[in-house]
Amino acid sequence: MNRLHIPIEHKKLANGLHVVVAPDSTAPVVTLGVYYKIGFRLEPRGRSGFAHLFEHMMFQGSANAPKMQHIKLINSSGGVLNGSTSYDVTNYYEAVPSNALERVLWLEADRMRALKVDDENLKNQRDVVKEEVRVNVMNEPYGGFPWLDMPPVAFRNWANAHNFYGDFADLDAAHLGDVQAFFKTYYVPNNAVLLILGDVKPGEGMALAEKHFGGIPAGAPPVFADPSEPEQTEERRGHVEEKFGTLPALAIGYLLPKRRTAEWCAMALLDQALHGGRAGRLYRELVLEKQIAVEADGGIDDLFGYNGPSQMTTRILHKPEYSSEATLAAFDPLIREVQGKGISPDELEQLKVKWRSDYYATLEGGRGNYMPKYGLMHLLACFTLFDHEPQLVNTILDGFLAVTPGQVHSVAKKYLRNERRAIVFRTPAKTGLTADAGVKEAA
């Protein structure tokens, strides 16, 4: 078996900033990222959507690079940039020809040191974010299904259960003071990791990191709200009206085992047995064999990238001639089957080969053809911020390849229970089960 090894250097600057350098001179390009350990899960109460709105603000100007300059300086260096907000981290990243390395480090350091934005910037980006929500959620069939629909049904702690894109009223209520307070609390070097990957020598990368970031003062260590959930003891259900789509849909989410345990590895392979493309049991049975569903996909989203309660979520769009209950009645036996019999050694072997193949693909690419090593960056960042162990990128595969059929069987029995799941029904308006829009909790 041909194993991939990624050379990595890691150090922590005096101000607490982690720096990870992964050199590879294959192509004359570098990928850079700064990850902050704050996502939408732990954004302030009463400010739903704020972590994401704040991410937009980070492109609006810093002390020495005013509005439009971040974007202009990266693009005009031949590079691309973006940012994204997820449950537990927010990232900012660039891919550029390697001759622009120092320029990008300067820009990232400038906005870590001093964000400089005003009311006009905030109003502008609030408008942009509202159009983002409209285009991705409110004006699109199955928009936000199930990633926005599931949390309020599945979870009880506000941190996990609120609207991550934000209620428009909350977005409107956000003011400049919130922006500065959020920046001061979470955007400190001791709550971040800098990643430099690609065409760079490790010594050079470390020296440039020290030069540009070393002088940024550390902040008080952020205090994080507790994201833990009270124990779930019964199945939870909710209904959401589908405004545009033609087919009824449902999503079923099961709580996951704790991160980086043997059970977590086994669950990841069980997820692949169920959701692994056209060979996965759910697609095969519900779409190809029984032909009840038109789509049956989903699974664990971003396995390595969360640091709190999360689910494995199946997403099903089914033919209107089957009721939601009939569809669920076809889904349930597939779960009972893995609980009763587990999966065969042969099936597990297939899954492991595919897992290894997918893992390599993740490390190489990840976000289209113009953001090389995005996946490697993401894994290194999460392993550093959550586990303090970037070298996991070279060893974590072992845990998955060591999973036994017995372990898969036992996680299926323990985790795929009705009292550990939540179900969201998203039903087209005309044939809707509920008269009102919005999420409703069944008794």
Added chain:
Amino acid sequence: MASRTVEVAVGVPVLAPEREVTWPKRTKTRLSNGLEVILAESHTIPKFHGELFFRSGNAGVADRAPGLAEMTATVVRTGTQKRASRKIEEDLRRIGADLSAQAGSDTSAISFSGLSEFAEPLLGLVQELVREASFPETEFERERRQRLEEVKLQRRQPGFLASERLRKVLFGAHPYALVAPTEAQVAAYKLDDLKTVYRDFYTPQNGLLLLVGDFEPQEMLKTIEKVFGAWSGKKPETKPFPAPVHPRGRRVYLVHMPGAVQTQILAGCHAVTRKHPDWIRLGLTNSLYGGAFNSRLVMNIREDKGYTYSPRSSVTPLRQHGFFSVSAAVRNDVVAASLTESFYELDKLRSLPVPAAELADAQNYLSGVFSLGLATQDGLLTQFATVAQHELPDDFLETYRAKVRAVTSEEVLTTARKYLDSANLQIVLAGDRAQIESQAALFGDLEIFDAQGNVLQP
């Protein structure tokens, strides 16, 4: 028309000297059965990416039924003389591979990737799919129903409805006007028609096999000979289509979507193909206008005005004809304002030369992004496939960056004047007519359609 003064950054580090792009070794050959083969080494990960494509797609059979080549590709992966659908999927998983079959306007293709250690079995399966697909009746009927549901759902998506209408407006009787079949057309597909498409299109003389990845090319070539050598078949005859008439004058086409909380704007006109001598100049002009994050369009209607989240412009190069388009999903009350600003930026490019610094920035952008696209196996595959599909010169990729850098400000002006005229843009708006009809009418004669394409009274 930025209402805000643009400030400059202070103390920005200068760029270091650029490192040369080193091109992967390429091996180009043709098997005795006519199959073209291109191999390129890339050792980033112990995998490889491949594509076996045929130079015929939906446009070639549009007179029989729209989307027929796509449906054929879909059913190709569902069974061969040796393997049933379920076995195909399990065998792919067993060797860690991904595979898809699809057809666009101009090509039909099997795309795949997998671990280098299992290259031969993966190529073997690809070979089976293109030579021995069995077209099982039950698989066909299931895929047809799936397609019907997709076709219904498309009509609820603003992006699809806008692009469907723009294609009809720009291409008229040409097959490029048809981006998707209707429900009735899907219901009328016949298995025998799919088999005919398969027999005609999927031949070695019509095909090109591209592999990029972690392998030794001479060894790989031997494997390819062994796997594909016995395959045979002729190049299909191609029918010429009359060139589409370029619409003159500006008109507005409103696709009514009751209840839409936003309006999808899509405006376009005819442009050029990748083979055309103006291609690189138009690409650069587009980049300045709306093809990059720091382009004029994005800075205006997003970063200054906040009308939209993702405005962009692009040149779409189909093999026979290309077209330019600008798109943005905007708030309902700023449809007219967004069009006005978008046209203002377009007209400005035709009226005033681009300042030297801005031109250099755009040249850096296109040149740099091009290098980024060469850093992964799939990125390389995409570049090589583009050159092959559009039959571009062998040195197209190697000379691309120098050609971008050679474009002058005068040439941008000339190019904008030649191709980008807001007075002749065809404007499509997908949204709720009650919210936007009066704004739409400001920009030209208005035609209104429902989502099914029926004409509604203004």
